[in-house]
Amino acid sequence: MLKRIVLVLDASTAGKIARTYTFDLAKQYKAEVLGVAVLDTPWLTAPQPEPLGGSAFKIQADEAIVRSTQSHIDELLAEFKTVCKQEAVSFQALEIEGFPANEIEMASYQGDLIVLGKTTDFHFELDGHSDSTVKHIAHDNPRPLIVVPAIPEKTNTIVVAYDGEIQSARALHMFLLLNLGKGKHLHIVNVNDDPQEGKELISLALKLCESHGVKAEGKILKKSHSTGESLLEFSDKIKAEMIVLGSFGHTLIRDVFFGSCSKMMLKKSRVPLFIHH
Incomplete structure (x- = not known):
């Protein structure tokens, strides 16, 4: 049962989309939202080449950057609290200092699910948006996470890569x-050139869905191209609102989450990715 969602707060456009998605999810499941903002002082004050006698200037410059970033974080948290009250969503707000990925993972121990955008910006446009934090958290996976690229159309259709x-x-x-499958129609998808093997594998997943009272059906896709591309094409075809992935399987996810295919899934998926392993 979903009780508390850990929402990553940052300055990216993707982060704003993730916030909207989280508020809808929280209202649907009557869950509390823990909004986490991170002051990335290790990056803001990282050593840099400087001329002789420039250390004093570096200290002053670092202090100014930290103050400016702190001001942005204060505004971000204030906005989060205001919207939560407007949306009648139960919430807590948390500010942490340190490396974003590490601190978010530690904070996630307080919740059931992490939600974040497909890119993050903890430096308020000092270095642009990045997906490094997303990849780090997806790799360590301290809690299940949903990576949100856009607000999907509500079709109640879910693709499960199995x-x-x-x-x-x-x-x-x-x-x-x-309980994220409640009221949804799951498509258990196996990419396999052997239909019989695929059918046998899918049957186990269908039995699990049945035991939870969730409607599901199986689908076997032939390996016409990469697994990731096959999943995205099928997801688009049936207008799925989410794709469920186990992030480090021997076949499927080795293909999906390493190298170019990993980047393609995170960049090109038009719907949220639920990742757990």
Whole structure:
């Protein structure tokens, strides 16, 4: 059951989209939202080449940057609190100092689910937007996470990438335990050139969905191109509102979450990705 959502607060456009998505999710499941903002002082004050005698200037410059960033964070947290009150969403706000990925992972121990945009900006445009924090958290996966690229159309249709490995089985199980499958129609997708093998693997997932009272059907896709591309094409075809992934399986996710395919999934998916392993 979903009780508390850990929402990553940052200055990116993707972060704003993730906030809207989180508020809708919180209202739907009557969950509390823990908004987490991180003051990234390790990056803001990182050593840089400087001329002889320039250390005093560097200290002053660092202090000014930290003060400016702190001001932005204060505004971000104030806006978060205001919107939560307007949306009648139960909330807590937390500011932490340190490396964003590490601090967010530690904060996530207080919640059931992490939600963040597909890119983040903790430096308020000092260095542009980045997906490094997203990749770090997806790799460590201290809690299930939803990476939000855009607000999806509500079709109640979910694609579950299922290769029969333990990671994809865990992802589906956690998705069901959090009750995110309630009222949804799940498509359990296996990319396989052997239809019989695919059918046998999918049957296990269908039985699990049945035990949770969730409507589901199986789909076997032939390996015409990469697994990631196949998943995205099928997701677009049936107008899925989310894709469920186990992030480090032996076949499916090795293809999806390493190298160019990883970047393609995070960049090109038009719907949120639920990631757990």
